[in-house]
Amino acid sequence: MSVKLEIAQEILLNLVTVMPRERVPLQECWRRILGETVTSDMDFPPFDRSPLDGYALIADEVAAATPENPVILRQIDYIPAGENPHTAVRAGTACRIMTGAPLPPAATGVIRLEDTVLQGNSVAILAGKGADKNICFRGEEIFAGEEVVAQGTVINAGVMGMLAVLGKSRPYVFCKPRVALIATGSEIVPVDFPLVPGKIRNSNSYMLSAQVADAGGQTVLLGNASDNVDEIAHLLETASDCDVFVTTGGASVGDYDLIGEVYKKLGITLLFDRVSIKPGMPVLAGTRDGKLYLGLSGNPAAAAISFEQLVRPVLMKMAGRKVWWRPRIKAILASPFKKATGAKRFVWARCWQTANDILVEPSRGQGNGMLKSAMGANSIIVIPENSPPLPVGTEVEVVLLADA
C-alpha cells in the first residue's frame, strides 16, 4: 500500500495519543512541555511596590518641584525590600523606599533617589514630574484567578520565570515518548567496532537519536541487528517499555527486506509500506497494542527525511505540543534545482535574508547516502509533485530547521 504523504501523516497522528504526565523539578523543565494549565491563586505583584530606590510620597505635592524650586518633605519611614511599611505617608512627608518594597498606605508616587537630596531629616525633591508612573500596581502583571500559562506550552526562559513567580516548583510536564531505535543490516557494525571490509558503521541510530531528542522524545538505543527476522524481532521485544519503535534498513523490495516479515511474526498490523515522497519512499508503518512501529530506509538522508515528515509530528503530538509542524516560509531559489520531480520531494538547503528577499539554495550532495547535505542545512525545500526543473528565481516553500 503506497500512500500520499498527507494520508500517511493523518493515519499516524490519529493513532497516537498524548503521553501521561509527570512532576519534574522546575530547574529541569527547560524545553519540556507543560502538562497543566497554570492559574494564579493571587495577584502579582502581590502588593503595590516601588520599581526603584527613592521616596514614596503624595505625587501631587511634588509635581512642580525643580532643582530651582525644590519641594522639601520630612522623611518618616524607611522601607527596605522584603519588609512592610510601618506608617502611612501624610501631607509633607515621604518614606525612603527600596526597589521591590511595598508602597506605604496613601502614597501615590515615587521619586527616584537621583532626583533628591537628603539633609538630616529633610528630603529635597528636585524633579517631581511623573512620580505616579513609578509604581508597580498590585495585580498589574497577573490577577488572581488568571490562566497564566496554558497546558502544552513549551517551557522557554520566560515561562520558567513565570512558573517560578507562581510557585510551581515541580510543575506537571508531559512524559517524553520513548523511542526504540534499531539499525538493521548485516553490513552494519557498532560505531566503536573495527571496520572490516564490506562493513559500515551504524550512523542512522545516532542521527535519529538527535532527531528524536529535537522532537521531544527520549531515545532507547537498541544497537544494530543483522538481516535476520528472528534477531530483529527479538530485539524489538526487549524494549516493551517503549512507545515508538523505529528501525532503519530492510524496508524496500527484495529478499533481504525483512521488516515486513518481522511485523508479520510479531503480529503487528501493517498500516502502509510506501509513502510517495523522495527521498524516503520505502517506509513501513505498523501498530500493535496501541504502539507504533516504523521501518525507515537504511539510507541516512532518506531515513532523515522520512523521520522529519512522519515520525517527528507524531512525537510532537505525543509529547503534548500544540503545534506539530515546523514553521514554513516562502523563499527564492538562488541556484537552480535541475531535476524534474515526480513524487513530492524534500531537499536539504540553506536559506538567508538579503536586502529584498529570502534566498535559498540546495545543499551540495543530495544523494540518498549523503549525510553532508543534512549536516549544514538550516532548512528543507519542499518541491510539489510533478514539478519541472526549477530555475533560479523560482519561489519555493521552505521548512525552517531550528537546530542549525
Add this chain to the structure above:
Amino acid sequence: MSVKLEIAQEILLNLVTVMPRERVPLQECWRRILGETVTSDMDFPPFDRSPLDGYALIADEVAAATPENPVILRQIDYIPAGENPHTAVRAGTACRIMTGAPLPPAATGVIRLEDTVLQGNSVAILAGKGADKNICFRGEEIFAGEEVVAQGTVINAGVMGMLAVLGKSRPYVFCKPRVALIATGSEIVPVDFPLVPGKIRNSNSYMLSAQVADAGGQTVLLGNASDNVDEIAHLLETASDCDVFVTTGGASVGDYDLIGEVYKKLGITLLFDRVSIKPGMPVLAGTRDGKLYLGLSGNPAAAAISFEQLVRPVLMKMAGRKVWWRPRIKAILASPFKKATGAKRFVWARCWQTANDILVEPSRGQGNGMLKSAMGANSIIVIPENSPPLPVGTEVEVVLLADA
C-alpha cells in the same frame, strides 16, 4: 562607568577564552560543540556499493533491454550486505546483490530487482537504461584525508550521523561553562517557600538558568541571598569551581545596591557598572583571576535583556561556538511602537511571514517587571538610539529567538 553596548560586549568577549575539552559518548553529544576537527582516515563509502536490491552486471550489455526485448544473463553469485563478492562479473553474467553490498569486480552497473525476472539460473533484464547510475562509488561522500567536520560545529542530527560514520564514538566536545546564579534581595524567597506579605519568589534564577542552557552553559543554582554584602560574598565564594558568576538585584543606585560593595570586598575589579540599553541599563561587570562576574537588574525583563546582550555572547564564545550572535532579519512593524527611544532599546516581539512581508509586533506588557512579554516572544525588536516613536510600516531590525 556607563558604556555603550558594543563596548561592553567587546570588553567581556576579550576577557574570556574557550573552555577546555572533554570526551563524551556520542549518544550524549546532541547540541554540544565539537572540540576537534574530524578528518576521515578512509574513503566513504569504503567500497563501491549497490544503493538497491538487484543485479550487478556490465552496464553496456543490458543498455538496450526492454520488456519486449529482454537481455538474458546467467546468475553467478549472490552478495548479501555485509559480505564480500566471491567472483567477478563476466560478459553474459550477473550477480544478485543486496542494498549496501560491495559491487563485484568488473561490474559497471546495477539493475533493480523490480526490472528483472529470475527463471532457474537465468535472469531476464527487462529495463536496462541507467544501470551505471546505480552505484555508490568508493569515496563519493568522503575521501581519505578530508576534513569532514570542523571544530566549533554544533552537533545536530546530520553531524551526529557523520561522526558515527567516521567512528567517533567519544568525540571531543568543549566543556560547558559553569554559571553560578544568585538572586539577591531581602524580598525574595525560594520558589517552594510560603509567600508571606512583602515577599516575592525567586523567578530570575529559573529564567536565567534556561537562558544559560540555551547559550550552551551549565547552571549552578546558588539560591537567593538577602541584601547583605557578607551573605552575597560568602555565597559567591562557595562556587569557586564556576566560570561565570551572575547575580540579579542590587545593581542600581541606592544604599541597598550592594553588588559593587560585594565586588570591592572580594577584590573583583570593576569593568563597568552601566550599559546604555533599555531595559537593562544597570549592569555591573567585574573580573578576578580570569573569571567573570556580572550583576544584572532584579527586574526579570531587564535581567533577561542584559543576559541576552551581554552574557549570552560570552557563554557562546566560551562554549566553543564560531557564531556568538543570534540571526537578525528586517521586518515591518504591524503595530506602532509609541515611545521615543533614548538609549538603544530591545522590545520582546512576535514576527510572522505574510504573502509579501515579514511583519513584527511588540508583545503586550513591556514593563520592566513583565515576564509575560518574554514568555510568548519569538523575536526581539532592536530600536536604535535616539529614535522617534515608530509608526506601523516602519522597517525594523529583529533578532530571531530559536526556542519559541
